[in-house]
Amino acid sequence: MKRFWLFMPLIVALVVGVVLFAGIGKDPTKLDSALIGKPVPAFSLKNLKAPDASLDESLFRGEITLLNVWGTWCPACRDEHDDLLWLAREKNVTIIGLNYKDNRDDALVWLDRLGDPYRTVIYDPKGTLGFDLGVYGAPETFVIDASGVVRYRHVGVVNGKVWEEILLPVINDAQENG
Amino acid sequence: MLRMICFLMAVLASGLSIADVSAVYDFDTRSEEQRYQNLIAELRCPKCQNQNIADSNAPISKDMRNAVYQMMQDGASNEEIVDSLVGRFGEFVKYKPDLDSRTFMLWATPAIAVLGGLFVVAGVVVRSRRAGTSGPALSKEEQARIDEMLAKPDQNDNG
Structure with missing residues (x-):
């Protein structure tokens, strides 16, 4: 029994070590979306590029899309913009933009100057759809399957690595189990 | 004089720190306002992680406070309000999961x-306890020697 107590500090250190080790490398600022497995929330908002046209959730039916939340006020959105262009042009990915808490003129200038990776851009100046999607910081990118169901949400910049390692596998899975 | 200035600065500063958060909402009753304060105190800001939405100035917290207020005006119960926010932002926003x-x-x-x-x-x-009751035991011979010593105290006496 005495012997056992001698080993107690070692055992405690090992248990604490395993628990803490499991947390290393996890980013606590990246939260899973509450909407995974649920359809895109209903909305009715204007089209950024065609101010008279209204858009709603049927926009996401028919093919797998990326929904990219961005704004001209968001520096990290500038960082990922070239990668979004690359995805749209080289990889033929359909990207739908959600222009979040922004104003139309700035957003149009941005797309004009930097290039436009989006098939359609939803204009959400008050952030209502963003709120329903649980967006807490742009940029965020959702993978949405052909029936309009959210499959994945990536918080932060999309780049080649994120595409290869995270988004592409989710898209492939959505294609197989669509 | 110096004390007076310090006091005034403290008063001014205390006003500044609460000015933005306590914002603009009107409530019909005192208890409704209390309910609002309790709700925003136990909802967590998804962006700033270690603040509740009552204390946070992040835009998302502002939106969430606004949503809480709107839902209260529409007559939603506390449970409905929290569930609606959890449905959007996940279990994370509850400080009491x-x-x-x-x-x-x-x-x-x-x-x-x-x-x-x-x-x-x-x-x-x-x-x-166990150690206290079973003190060092004496063997029979030792006990006998002690008894002997105690019985004849004069022999050990130096005087």
């Missing part, structure tokens, strides 16, 4: 720690 299989350890750890502590204390107490 529900008890389920994922959060079991979170809730159980304090109880386990307290029980473990009690166990150790009980062990220490029991052991020291």
